[in-house]
Amino acid sequence: xxxxxxxxxxxxxxxxxxxxxxxxxxxxxxxxxxxxxxxxxxxxxxxxxxxxxxxxxxxxxxxxxxxxxxxxxxxxxxxxxxxxxxxxxxxxxxxxxxxxxxxxxxxxxxxxxxxxxxxxxxxxx
Amino acid sequence: xxxxxxxxxxxxxxxxxxxxxxxxxxxxxxxxxxxxxxxxxxxxxxxxxxxxxxxxxxxxxxxxxxxxxxxxxxxxxxxxxxxxxxxxxxxxxxxxxxxxxxxxxxxxxxxxxxxxxxxxxxxxxxxxxxxxxxxxxxxxxxxxxxxxx
Numbered sequence: 001x002x003x004x005x006x007x008x009x010x011x012x013x014x015x016x017x018x019x020x021x022x023x024x025x026x027x028x029x030x031x032x033x034x035x036x037x038x039x040x041x042x043x044x045x046x047x048x049x050x051x052x053x054x055x056x057x058x059x060x061x062x063x064x065x066x067x068x069x070x071x072x073x074x075x076x077x078x079x080x081x082x083x084x085x086x087x088x089x090x091x092x093x094x095x096x097x098x099x100x101x102x103x104x105x106x107x108x109x110x111x112x113x114x115x116x117x118x119x120x121x122x123x124x125x
Numbered sequence: 126x127x128x129x130x131x132x133x134x135x136x137x138x139x140x141x142x143x144x145x146x147x148x149x150x151x152x153x154x155x156x157x158x159x160x161x162x163x164x165x166x167x168x169x170x171x172x173x174x175x176x177x178x179x180x181x182x183x184x185x186x187x188x189x190x191x192x193x194x195x196x197x198x199x200x201x202x203x204x205x206x207x208x209x210x211x212x213x214x215x216x217x218x219x220x221x222x223x224x225x226x227x228x229x230x231x232x233x234x235x236x237x238x239x240x241x242x243x244x245x246x247x248x249x250x251x252x253x254x255x256x257x258x259x260x261x262x263x264x265x266x267x268x269x270x271x272x273x274x
Contacts (some may be wrong), residue, residue: 028199031199031200032192032194032199035193036176036188036192064196070197074198074200078201086202100143100250
């Protein structure tokens with residue numbers, strides 16, 4: 001196993017429910033990254049915060065079986081940190097910041113800049 | 126051998142059951158052989174990739190010994206005991222499905238030299254282990270099937 005412990009990975013997620021089959025792989029990758037002891041964060045903006053609305057991901061049935069929520073839970077339980085853009089939540093997604101699942105921190109765009117500059121690698125989905 | 130909802134659980138092993146972990150431990154002198162249990166391999170689904178820490182890697186209890194990828198699950202196999210990797214199961218690199226087909230035999234994952242044998246007391250065995258497994262298997266609705274090639 002390559003020595004990756006302690007490195008930082010940021011996954012930026014812009015894809016939302018408009019393309020549900022593209023949504024689970026980032027959570028899978030994030031869970032795996034955390035299992036490899038990489039300090040892993042996900043930042044959700046544009047339409048992606050819709051995936052984090054309470055009760056939504058349970059309704060997203062995947063072609064491969066199961067629901068999107070299983071993958072979200074896997075990432076959260078693995079220790080991945082979730083950040084959602086407050087402006088995207090309110091203006092694009094019409095979601096009250098209080099109505100997102102537990103474990104999500106609602107933040108501003110400056111946090112995206114901080115996380116990006118602090119990471120070893122940024123992946124965008 | 127206990128059989129719970131089709132899941133085989135040998136009576137002579139020790140079990141690490143913390144968080145989402147369901148691994149087994151067999152002690153051989155100062156060393157511990159570690160693998161995934163039948164309900165764990167069932168829950169993970171067909172395993173397609175496993176990466177195990179290399180020989181000589183020092184692992185505290187609760188830190189990853191390996192990462193596992195299946196179509197529906199990605200995560201870590203955490204160290205049930207503090208120790209140093211003596212030997213990873215190299216056959217799993219080309220045949221990760223052995224964890225599914227023979228979890229207590231050819232599908233063993235790693236052999237570790239224990240640094241702190243007192244930690245054995247934190248593992249479950251015998252009736253206590255079976256009772257805990259009965260709870261978890263019922264809670265998660267696990268029905269064991271050994272997938273074939």
